[in-house]
Amino acid sequence: MHEFSISSEIAKTVLDTAQENKGNRVLSILLEIGEITLLNGEQVKFWVQELFKGSIAEGAEIRIKNVRVRIECESCNYQGSPLIDPKDGVGYLGPLSCPKCKAFQVKIKKGSGCILKQIRMVR
Amino acid sequence: MEEDSMKIIKPKGPEIFDIELEKDLLAKNRSLAKENRKRFDRLKITAIDIMGSIGSGKTSLIKALLKRLNMGEAVGVIAGDLTTTIDAERIIEEGARVIQINTGKECHLDAHLVGRAIEKMSLNGIEILFIENVGNLICPGEFPLGAHKRIVVTSATEGPYTLIKHPYIFRQADVIAYNKIDLAKAMKVNLSRMEQDAYKVNPHAVFIRTNAIKGTGIPKIIQTLGLKA
Numbered sequence: 001m002h003e004f005s006i007s008s009e010i011a012k013t014v015l016d017t018a019q020e021n022k023g024n025r026v027l028s029i030l031l032e033i034g035e036i037t038l039l040n041g042e043q044v045k046f047w048v049q050e051l052f053k054g055s056i057a058e059g060a061e062i063r064i065k066n067v068r069v070r071i072e073c074e075s076c077n078y079q080g081s082p083l084i085d086p087k088d089g090v091g092y093l094g095p096l097s098c099p100k101c102k103a104f105q106v107k108i109k110k111g112s113g114c115i116l117k118q119i120r121m122v123r
Numbered sequence: 124m125e126e127d128s129m130k131i132i133k134p135k136g137p138e139i140f141d142i143e144l145e146k147d148l149l150a151k152n153r154s155l156a157k158e159n160r161k162r163f164d165r166l167k168i169t170a171i172d173i174m175g176s177i178g179s180g181k182t183s184l185i186k187a188l189l190k191r192l193n194m195g196e197a198v199g200v201i202a203g204d205l206t207t208t209i210d211a212e213r214i215i216e217e218g219a220r221v222i223q224i225n226t227g228k229e230c231h232l233d234a235h236l237v238g239r240a241i242e243k244m245s246l247n248g249i250e251i252l253f254i255e256n257v258g259n260l261i262c263p264g265e266f267p268l269g270a271h272k273r274i275v276v277t278s279a280t281e282g283p284y285t286l287i288k289h290p291y292i293f294r295q296a297d298v299i300a301y302n303k304i305d306l307a308k309a310m311k312v313n314l315s316r317m318e319q320d321a322y323k324v325n326p327h328a329v330f331i332r333t334n335a336i337k338g339t340g341i342p343k344i345i346q347t348l349g350l351k352a
Contacts, residue, residue: 002229117144122139
């Protein structure tokens with residue numbers, strides 16, 4: 001359900017920004033969603049489209065770019081993709097560990113955000 | 124005449140343009156959480172966010188903590204729930220100051236709701252504030268509230284896979300309270316295995332076995348969180 005609150009924030013930001021820039025119509029938006037957020041891109045897309053209905057952004061294309069997870073190992077300083085045991089789950093929501101030294105003490109450096117990157121509009 | 128001095132610019136046809144921005148949509152909650160934290164610090168209040176599954180024993184754990192702390196109205200509780208006041212009523216029995224937040228359809232508390240609650244609540248004389256989140260092992264993890272520490276409560280009656288299935292929320296925890304340990308055997312839950320799962324998901328969290336009804340593990344939570352007993 002929290003896709004709805006994020007989507008409301010996205011829709012509001014897009015419409016406010018379009019108004020500030022005197023846009024008459026929003027054609028598309030680009031969102032970056034980190035793979036370790038608990039946001040389902042399809043659901044976000046659906047809600048944003050719903051919230052755009054009846055506004056100057058109705059029918060706008062919602063483009064979503066997934067951002068991969070990058071970690072930093074706290075014990076050996078490795079930086080890069082994490083190791084995930086397929087036994088422990090699909091995707092990045094399983095326990096993450098360091099592929100080099102196998103430690104579970106890792107910091108997430110990238111892939112935990114939801115960022116509105118671009119709004120394309122007609123003036 | 125005024126019209127004569129006006130320049131008429133003919134429209135050139137539609138102009139397509141891009142606005143590049145870097146708007147982090149989770150940042151707003153984070154900055155509100157920071158404001159809450161500043162407010163807690165100014166008032167010398169230690170705030171603890173209590174997350175966990177539905178029926179895992181969050182309210183029972185808070186009641187047990189209140190009993191053990193025995194600080195009366197120096198402890199405040201924000202009780203988050205969808206629509207009822209059942210939890211708030213259960214907590215009032217322990218003599219703490221309670222404020223209820225009903226989230227309606229929303230599956231989690233956020234920093235804004237907590238900010239509003241602490242504006243309404245009299246915080247005078249409060250030393251510890253427990254914030255009971257909505258029962259849910261998913262969404263609350265994404266929304267920090269500004270608390271100093273976060274506890275996640277899960278229990279034996281939820282079966283043996285909660286930790287490994289919901290690593291995200293446990294990754295946010297300072298303390299993992301594994302509740303209803305008296306029922307572990309009946310539920311075929313191996314507690315050492317749960318502890319290993321907790322380590323894999325979050326090696327920094329302290330795993331504490333609890334039975335909130337009997338008070339088992341409660342002193343250890345108080346000690347780990349640095350709350351005075």
